[in-house]
Amino acid sequence: MTAPRSGAPRTLAELSLPSEPGNERRASEEVARAVSELGLPQRTLERLKTAVAEATKNAMEHGNRYDPEVPVKIQVWLLEERLLVRIIDRGGSPPPSPNAQTPDLEAKLEGMQTQRGWGLFLIKNMVDELRVSGNPDHHTVELIIHLKGEDDAG
């Protein structure tokens, strides 16, 4: 059963995870647990978990340079008809650009493009909206899922 979604914005979870390899899966599982009351379709949930894991990995690797003393902060918000997951790092290197070059597998196989570069591409394809912002102190990635009509999807 799907929980009611009306009312003021509501925090579903606030997490703080050490920047250590592998913690991206912990992040995705904890976010999945936080949104379990929403009854998301399985496909939406799997897509959200992949997006959260990839964004958390980017934050740990590029933002916090895998310094376990520097946590990645994750906030999960339920808005009127949207689910918002905000992932915040210390901002060790420039924030990823949502307009980065789209990976082209054929070009990668021909050596015309680096074989890496899948993370941001996956995130963009797993959520309805991706927002990236930052200042010298931190970067924030916002993953947004539109909930309207989710009950019929999947």
Added chain:
Amino acid sequence: MPANHLEVSVRLKPGGVVLDLHGEINGFAQEALNAAYADAEAKDPETILLNFEEVDYIDSTGIFLITRLLAKARASKRRLLAYGLSDHYVEIFNITRLSDFVSVFPDEESALSEASVS
């Protein structure tokens, strides 16, 4: 959650060599995946099959590692097939276009059937 590092076993079947993948395909998987692929290549098959039935997680680094296997297979004119992917990872194979180059099958029987047609 505890890490489930990749383990790979290699099986010779009529039609090709099967890599049975167990665990997560991420940055920790590189060594196991490359070693198993080298074992498979040493048998000089026309087709190498990736069995994902026991894989519960693939991340962007995993996609990178699979892309490298595909590049190796193409360089040595071998076919790479995949089976046992969950619906979510079939979608990711489609989004990344891996499925344009690695034919995806639901199970071993159908993959081996394709492998024996050459």
